[in-house]
Amino acid sequence: GQQxxxxxxxxxxxxxxxxxxNCTSSSIFNTWLWYKQDPGEGPVLLxxxxxxxxxxxxxxxxxxxxxxxxxxxxxxxxxxPSDVGIYFCAGRATSGTYKYIFGTGTRLKVLA
Amino acid sequence: xxGVTQTPRYLIKTRGQQVTLSCxxxxxxxxxxxxxxxxxxxxxxxxxxxxxxxxNKGNFPGRFSGRQFSNSRSEMNVSTLExxxxxxxxxxxxxxxxxxxxxxxxxxxxxxxx
Numbered sequence: 723g724q725q726x727x728x729x730x731x732x733x734x735x736x737x738x739x740x741x742x743x744n745c746t747s748s749s750i751f752n753t754w755l756w757y758k759q760d761p762g763e764g765p766v767l768l769x770x771x772x773x774x775x776x777x778x779x780x781x782x783x784x785x786x787x788x789x790x791x792x793x794x795x796x797x798x799x800x801x802x803p804s805d806v807g808i809y810f811c812a813g814r815a816t817s818g819t820y821k822y823i824f825g826t827g828t829r830l831k832v833l834a
Numbered sequence: 835x836x837g838v839t840q841t842p843r844y845l846i847k848t849r850g851q852q853v854t855l856s857c858x859x860x861x862x863x864x865x866x867x868x869x870x871x872x873x874x875x876x877x878x879x880x881x882x883x884x885x886x887x888x889x890n891k892g893n894f895p896g897r898f899s900g901r902q903f904s905n906s907r908s909e910m911n912v913s914t915l916e917x918x919x920x921x922x923x924x925x926x927x928x929x930x931x932x933x934x935x936x937x938x939x940x941x942x943x944x945x946x947x948x
Contacts, residue, residue, distance in 0.1 A: 724893070725876050755937075764838075764924050764939030765877070772933070810877060821890045822867075822879035 728811055728825030736833050741798040743828040745811035753814040754787050754794035759827075760807045768809075769796070803832050836860065838927050838940035846946045852913040855943045859906050859927030863938075865889075866908040868900060871922040871942070880923075883908055912945075920947045 728745045735741055745754070753772055757765035769780050771787035771794060778785055784797045794811055811825040839858045847853050859866050867882035867890075879892040883902035902908045906927070912919055922944050928937035 762941075764926070764941055766939070767937045770935045770937075812877075822882075822892065824877035824879070826876055 724823050726811060726813060726823055726825040728828055730828060731826065732829040732831070734831045734833060735801055737801060737803060739801055741801055741805070741830060742795065743809060743811075744793060744795045745813070745825045746793045747813055747823070748792065749813070749815060749823075750791040751813035751815050752791075754785070755812040755814065756783075756785050756794070756796045757810045757812065758807045759810065765810060798830075801830075801832050803834055806830060806832050838925060838938050840923075840925055840940040840943050842943060843941065844944045844946075846948060847915050848948055849915055849917060851915050852911065853915060853945060855910045855923055855925075855945075857908045857910070857925035857927075857940060859908070859925075860929075860938055863927035863929045864906050865928045865930075866902055866906060867926050867928070868908070868910050869924045869926070870894075871924060872920070877924075880910065915947045917947050920945060 726745050726747045755770050756768045758768055759765040768783055769778050769785040771778055774787055774791045775789050776787040782799045786795045788794055798805055809828045814822050841856045857866055865884045868880040870878045880894055881888055881900050882890040886902045897913045900910045922942045924939050924942045926937050926939040
């Protein structure tokens, strides 16, 4: 199946550091979504973005919908141990073959 | 309010059999979507239902089908199971109001095909 390019694949960071990850696509999307998944659980929706250029925050998380509509970024500020998990992006399109595609995931590990 | 529930949580089936998975959305949510998650292919969108109608469909063979009932509960069926169908099947219910969108996933059904 098709997946969006998400980077980095994994990262170790120190508690208190800021984290950045991004997602790129060859297709244009109308909506970008960011999720976090903990082991043994379903993903949790963190942020939804609807317009090119949109910048949205949810607590320490900030995400942006790229101007080209082909990419999105997620930043986590002042990371804490409970930020550990896998972060996924997803792009939704209203036309074309692939309507809803997920990224490959970024595994985040926070060192206390 | 109660979260999204999926039954069963675990299932073991044999190649060639069929399976039906169930998803009960959050009360008031009329949209239910299904996903397959595997280590190799990651998260893949299967289909989405809204008010008993399939609204979107992913790129899966016709062996994968679903339906939604009038109470918004949804079922997913996989016929003629293959080994590659072993996966975590997730459903999510969602609600859109104006510019507000909320979506919640269930814990998933772990399907093993032997």
